[in-house]
Amino acid sequence: MSDELKFHFDVHGDNFTSAGEASVEVKKKLRQLGFPPDVIRRVSIAMYEGEINMVIHARGGEADVLVYPDRIVIVLEDHGPGIANIDLAMQEGYSTAPDSVRSLGFGAGMGLPNMKRYTEEMNIESTVGVGTKITMVVKVQ
Amino acid sequence: MLCCEDELDVQIHNACGSDMMSDVLAFVKDQTALLTGLVNPQVVRTAMMMDMRCIVFVRGKTPTPEIVNLAKDNHIVVLASPLRMYEACGRLYANHLAEKES
DSSP: OTTOEEEEEEEETTOTTTTTHHHHHHHHHHHHHTOOHHHHHHHHHHHHHHHHHHHHHHSEEEEEEEEOSSEEEEEEEEOSSOOSOHHHHTSTTOOOOOHHHHTTTOOSSOHHHHHHHTOSEEEEEEETTTEEEEEEEEEOO | OOBOGGGTTOOOOOEEEOSOHHHHHHHOSSOOEEEESOOSHHHHHHHHHTTOOEEEEOTTOOOOHHHHHHHHHTTOEEEEOSSOHHHHHHHHHHTTOOTTOO
């Protein structure tokens, strides 16, 4: 518990082009730390989808990544519109993203399901009008 | 070919074609080439997340220098083809770039 490594990122909401840079950074750090490729890929995909979501829906937010020897915890927090119906949002294909986002290759309603697909644990706390906090855990091995 | 000519000896065993990046992130496993008609930097980031080694822009789409440079920095080969997605994928498949091989 005591030997965690912590990385913090501000995810800027005004620039779709730079979305994903924090995930790229995490991927590099985990590679340097020698984690297995499968773990690195699952962490970076889950975080990348979360980062894209924060840019699309919430004008950005903050990402914290806690690295333990046996697990990696990703915490994404924003002050966006919140998720009105989490069960609905978790369904593949359900999306509230505008068409403009779909033309960028996202907004197909796969973001949250993908985050769940690649992580062992995922918890969503969301209040409409206040924001959303998503905590994901990827276990090593 | 738009960048990373020096990576041409990298072996590619399978590929996927999609314009939706979330679908690529959902359904692809160990595919090493991405064919897409979508042109923005997130195509390169998606390829990076999936450890892909090659991006093929189809339908005559030309990536911006910014996109090509991002790929180059990450050693991802970038190709551009005038073919439509269906035919580009079909040609690769017909030439034994089959989905099940890996």
